[in-house]
Amino acid sequence: APTVGVLALQGGVAEHLAMLQSLGARAVRVRSVSDLLGDHDAPAVDALVLPGGESSTMDRLCRTFGLFEPLQRVIRAGLPTLGTCAGLIMLSTRIADPAPGQQSLGVLDVTVDRNAFGSQVDSAEVSLPWAGTAGHAETDDDTAMTPSGVVRAAFIRAPSVTEVGDGVQVLARYRDTVVAVRQANVLGISFHPELMGETTVHEELLSMVRTGANA
Numbered sequence: 001a002p003t004v005g006v007l008a009l010q011g012g013v014a015e016h017l018a019m020l021q022s023l024g025a026r027a028v029r030v031r032s033v034s035d036l037l038g039d040h041d042a043p044a045v046d047a048l049v050l051p052g053g054e055s056s057t058m059d060r061l062c063r064t065f066g067l068f069e070p071l072q073r074v075i076r077a078g079l080p081t082l083g084t085c086a087g088l089i090m091l092s093t094r095i096a097d098p099a100p101g102q103q104s105l106g107v108l109d110v111t112v113d114r115n116a117f118g119s120q121v122d123s124a125e126v127s128l129p130w131a132g133t134a135g136h137a138e139t140d141d142d143t144a145m146t147p148s149g150v151v152r153a154a155f156i157r158a159p160s161v162t163e164v165g166d167g168v169q170v171l172a173r174y175r176d177t178v179v180a181v182r183q184a185n186v187l188g189i190s191f192h193p194e195l196m197g198e199t200t201v202h203e204e205l206l207s208m209v210r211t212g213a214n215a
């Protein structure tokens with residue numbers, strides 16, 4: 001079974017661990033560099049989840065615990081990675097409305113608006129068409145959305161994606177707003193499937209482990 005690390009410095013960790021275990025993965029908490037890296041600085045996990053929470057706090061704790069650069073390095077080197085909500089903000093290259101001093105890992109070429117859904121949908125549960133891997137085989141139109149299914153999503157003071165770089169695929173929109181993207185080995189979503197018992201996105205992450213993240 002693949003080993004999936006969940007960054008466990010802050011935020012909603014337990015639901016991700018439970019969902020990954022229910023899908024047959026070995027799920028472990030990542031709190032330190034030694035949880036993330038094994039011998040020769042190679043990743044000690046087969047995939048990674050950055051959970052929801054509060055992104056500026058998560059960023060600060062990552063730097064305090066010396067995890068910021070190691071995370072950046074293993075994700076850039078191709079480790080399949082899923083960020084949800086605050087985790088998506090952590091992955092992004094640009095934050096439109098950062099907290100003072102807030103940094104992000106810069107491994108997913110998108111701009112995020114941290115509190116886009118703050119007032120509109122403070123906490124909404126919706127079903128969204130999901131254009132997963134199966135949805136855009138062999139297309140060169142990165143923004144093509146061919147729904148391969150539907151995901152049930154909970155939004156909790158969720159960020160939105162306001163700009164998408166070349167090579168970033170849009171996997172879901174809520175109304176007209178981009179809320180799920182993939183760039184090679186990196187998946188980022190605004191919402192919380194783990195609170196809905198929705199397994200599709202985590203299955204997508206595990207399928208990236210099986211097939212190779214850049215497939």
Ligand code: GLN
Nearest residue numbers: 052053054055085086114
């Ligand atoms: N808006 C929050 C942030 O800035 C994210 C909220 C969430 O993860 N549920 O991190």
